[in-house]
Amino acid sequence: MWQPDRLSKQPLYQQIADHLERRISFGEFPPSSLLPSERKLAEKLGVNRSTIVLAYAELRSLGVIESHSGSGTRVSKHKWGLTPRHTPNWHRYVEGGHFLPNLPFLRRIREALEQNRSLIDFASGELGADISPVAEINQLMSQDYYTEYLGYDNPQGFLPLRKSLVTYLDTYRNIPTTESSILITSGSQQSLYLITQCLLAPGDAVAIEDPSYYYSLPMFQSAGIRLFRLPVDRQGINPEDVRTLYKKHRIKMVFINPNHQNPSGVVLSPERQVELLNVSSELGLPIVEDDPFSLTTYNGIPTPPLKSIDTFGSVLYIGSMSKIAASGLRVGWMVAPRSVIERLADARQQMDYGLSVVPQRVAAQFLNSPLFEPHLERLRMRIQSKRDLLVTSLRKELGDMVSFDIPEGGLHLWCRIKPEVNESRLLEECIRRGVIYVPGSVYGSDSDYVRFTFARAREEDIVPGIAKFADALNTVLNDKI
Ligand SMILES: Cc1ncc(COP(=O)(O)O)c(C=O)c1O
Structure with missing residues (x-):
């Protein structure tokens, strides 16, 4: 039978x-x-x-x-x-099809969030409605400016937005550039996708941080790309590891998220930035600098990006509105040599004719408006106060059972759980109790880590959310005894 x-x-x-x-x-x-x-x-x-x-x-x-x-x-x-x-x-x-599905944990998280809208959400890596510039965006969108003709636009991006970004990048990130060196994308995610599809080929090797957001993207494997790890310590990756991977595997590119790295929160130190650029120029190795979090640095003084000291033209710089304004705008950008921008804009034309002009107009207006700077200041303060709530409640509820470094920017806290637990079991127990987070293995790490995003949940939910997490953890640990 x-x-x-x-x-x-x-x-x-x-x-x-x-x-x-x-x-x-x-x-x-x-x-x-x-x-x-x-x-x-x-x-x-x-x-x-x-x-x-x-x-x-x-x-x-x-x-x-x-x-x-x-x-x-x-x-x-x-x-x-x-x-x-x-x-x-x-x-x-x-x-x-050749495009692989999302990781099972990520599909489970999405399903749980859809099924129960009142879950306390420490999983979604974005700003909560309470700290997003909702009122500002509404104000900008109510202007009659939006009744203009909407036709196909330049797939490289809406020119007024690229112009606003020239000023923004110079003012906030010390990156001098021009409109023709900027490509507008549907979030940073699309920049990563375009790079893997257009600048790399199946079989190519690339280096990524460990732990890393990029492990959560089967997109790399779908493109046939081989991933190699660069361990992250308190100062970020070690540039000598890049050289070693180049010698061993002929890596073609390095993908890093150097400022308030997702998930670890680590910032690549200025010394290592210089060393990394030296190694990359010596080897002719491009670096993709994914920089969505830098303007959240709580003291308001972010570390300048690699791109600002990139005298050899090795860095493809990626930015986004997602973590500083609204992930749903889907507005991101890439700064790169013109030949790269033209190639990727041509691919955009084939994919979707470019991003809708509507969010591009909103983003351009927001960046130019006097509302932007006060929003950023408020945002930093409020994210920091959510971080403080999370830190205090983790210490109170779990004490020595957890250890972590306190992030100085970004939206996430990377938390080690001392006694190792069964990841799936812990996640399910948490979902049952009404709280959700991302298990560490999603980022390529061992199963004794979890990532808590503190910017998404409402302030009043953070303490009860961690109490639920602690209860679930204790239950799972008691099982083992
Ligand atoms: C490091 C990093 N890069 C890129 C992204 C994608 O962001 P978006 O496409 O919304 O700009 C994220 C989202 O979490 C991220 O953490």
Whole structure:
């Protein structure tokens, strides 16, 4: 008798759905015939009933079977038998593309947040509504300026926004540039995507920080890129490690997030910045500097970016409105040599004809408006006060069971849990109690870390959120004893 293969990478429910679909298509179960009940089939195959529920749901979504309360699950009348099959096997298509799905933990987090809107959210790496410039953006958007004609625009980006960014980059990041060296993207994420798709090829090796936000992006693996680790200590990555990786693996590029790194919060020290640029110019190795968090530096004096001292033209600089204004605007930018910008703008044209002009106008107006600077000042203060609440409650609730460095900017706290725990179990216990965070392994780390984002949750939820986390952690640890 057929049994699912427990060692296969394909989920059990999918194997069962495929098997039943095959038997139905061979005529073993004719149209309208009754299928075994979920409980019976689960017993026969030695799986949980929930696995059969999922398998039947998959077949129902394909139109292969129908369930009616009281009359059980039957093979569809209309799809089978004499009538030709009409429903494509979407599952095979879905599995067939080369773009890999998100990591299971990230899919679980998204699902949990969708199912329960009142979860205390230490997982989403963004600003909460209470500290976003909602009123400012509303004020800008209510101006009649927005009734202008909306046509296809330059895929490189809306010119007034690129002009505003020239001033912004010079004022806030000490980066002198011109409109023609800027590409507007749909967030930093799209800059990373364009780089992997257009400037790298399958098989290329790149170096990324460990731990790193980039581990959470199967996008690199989808593009066939091999990732190598650069350990991060309190001063960031060690530039000598870049040289070693170059010698060993001929890395083609280095991706770093040097300012308030996600997830560790670390800032690459000015000495190491200089050393890194020296190594990169010696080897002719490009550096992608992903810099979304620097303007959140709580004391208002961010470390200048690598790009500001990049005399060799080695750095592709990436910025975004997401962590300083609103992630939903989807406005990001890249500063790069013109040949690179032109190549990537051409790719943009093929992908989506460029970002919608509407958020680009909002971003340009916000950057130029007298509302921007006071917003930044308020933002820094409020994120810092959320950080303080998190730090105090972690110490109070968990004491020696956790250790962390206190970040001086950014939205995240990278927290080590002393006794190692089962990551999935802890996450599920937290979700049950109404709180969520990101398990450390998402960032390529061992399972004894978690990332708490403190900018997203409301201030009043931070203390109860950590109490729930502590309760879940104690429960999971007690299990082990
Ligand atoms: C280091 C880093 N880079 C890029 C991104 C993507 O941001 P966005 O596309 O919203 O600008 C994030 C988001 O969390 C991030 O943490």
